[in-house]
Amino acid sequence: DVVMTQSPLSLPVTLGQPASISCRSSQSLVHSDGNTYLNWFQQRPGQSPRRLIYKVSNRDSGVPDRFSGSGSGTDFTLRISRVEAEDVGVYYCMQGAHWPLTFGGGTKVEIK
Amino acid sequence: EVQLVESGGGLLQPGGSLRLSCEASGFTFSIYAMSWVRQTPGKGLEWVSSTSDSGGSTYYADSVKGRFTVSRDNSKNTLYLQMNSLRVEDTALYYCAKGRWLRDIDYWGQGTLVTVSS
Numbered sequence: 001d002v003v004m005t006q007s008p009l010s011l012p013v014t015l016g017q018p019a020s021i022s023c024r025s026s027q028s029l030v031h032s033d034g035n036t037y038l039n040w041f042q043q044r045p046g047q048s049p050r051r052l053i054y055k056v057s058n059r060d061s062g063v064p065d066r067f068s069g070s071g072s073g074t075d076f077t078l079r080i081s082r083v084e085a086e087d088v089g090v091y092y093c094m095q096g097a098h099w100p101l102t103f104g105g106g107t108k109v110e111i112k
Numbered sequence: 113e114v115q116l117v118e119s120g121g122g123l124l125q126p127g128g129s130l131r132l133s134c135e136a137s138g139f140t141f142s143i144y145a146m147s148w149v150r151q152t153p154g155k156g157l158e159w160v161s162s163t164s165d166s167g168g169s170t171y172y173a174d175s176v177k178g179r180f181t182v183s184r185d186n187s188k189n190t191l192y193l194q195m196n197s198l199r200v201e202d203t204a205l206y207y208c209a210k211g212r213w214l215r216d217i218d219y220w221g222q223g224t225l226v227t228v229s230s
Contacts, residue, residue, distance in 0.1 A: 037215060048207060048220040049157070060218065092157055096215035100173050101147070101159035 002027045002095050006104035012112045019080040021107045023093035028073050030097065037096035040069055040078045043106075044089040053078065085111060114138040116208045116221030123227045128198050132224055134191040134208030142166075142186035145211040148193050150204035151223070160206070161193065164214055176202075198228045 003026040013019045029036050040053040051060050053069035056076060066081040080087055088111060093104040120132040132148070147162040161182040162171045170182050181194040191208055208221040 039217065041217075048222055050220070051218045054212075054216070054218070094157075094217065096217075099171055099215070101162070101215060101217070103157040103159070105156050 001100055002029075002098050002102050004093055004095055004102050004104035006091075006093060006107050008107060009105070010108045010110065012110050013080075013083045014112050015085065016082050019083050019087075019109060021078045021091055021093075021109075023071075023076045023078070023104050025074045025076075025095055027098065029076075029095050030073065036072065038069075038071065038076050039094045039096060040067075041092045041094065042087075042089050043092065044086075047089075049092065080109075083109070083111070114210060114219045116210060116219060118206065118208045118221045118224035121206065121224030121226045123229065124198060125230055126199055126228055128228070129194070129196045130198065130226060132193040132195065132206055132208075132226070134193075134221060136189045136191065136208075136210070139210070141184075141189040145214045145216065146182075146184060146191045147209045147211060147217055148182060148191075149207045149209050149217065149220070150202075150226075151207065152204045155204075158204070162211070162214065163191070169214070195226070198226075200228050200230075202226060203228050 005024045007022045029038050036056050038056045041049040043049040052063050057069045068079045090106045090108050092106050115137045117135045148160040163182045167184045179197045183192045205223040207223045209217045210219040
């Protein structure tokens with residue numbers, strides 16, 4: 001199985017400051033069809049996960065442009081350009097290049 | 113608006129069976145892959161099973177293979193998860209999820225809680 005490793009585990013951030021979350025996979029997430037299947041999800045307290053980013057860098061509809069995704073191969077990053085109070089929650093990466101689908105352990109974003 | 117509403121969770125003893133349902137609305141159910149994902153405080157998010165748009169292809173995590181069966185009724189816009197031989201470690205919040213393609217997840221339901229305990 002592809003192991004997804006996120007860091008840091010916890011990320012205290014000052015409002016208005018940037019934040020960055022790393023996700024590394026144990027195998028390349030480049031599929032034979034040429035696409036790289038790496039998603040990012042946000043889970044606010046008490047809510048279901050919500051997808052923010054698909055295929056590394058594509059923002060879902062309605063997702064603020066302060067969220068961006070980048071990376072390639074086995075190394076990926078989610079960036080929040082200026083953290084707002086509503087961004088508090090746990091962020092997960094997920095790979096969809098190989099069965100079984102696997103998730104990172106999560107990064108908890110909190111306000112300092 | 114995409115809506116996924118799970119039901120069927122409950123408390124039961126090890127070895128028992130349960131069927132979860134997920135009623136979908138707000139999109140053309142029959143053309144999208146669907147999945148089940150579970151979440152526990154200790155193990156985070158764990159993919160359980162997926163099915164293709166027609167239901168002709170199904171996929172399972174090793175931890176549930178042979179015990180769980182995913183199915184769908186496209187005429188009723190409903191996804192199912194038949195869970196047999198339940199174990200304490202199957203205790204989790206079970207989410208129904210939609211994907212734009214197989215191996216994808218874009219929308220999640222609110223989840224239904226399954227508790228297996230003696």
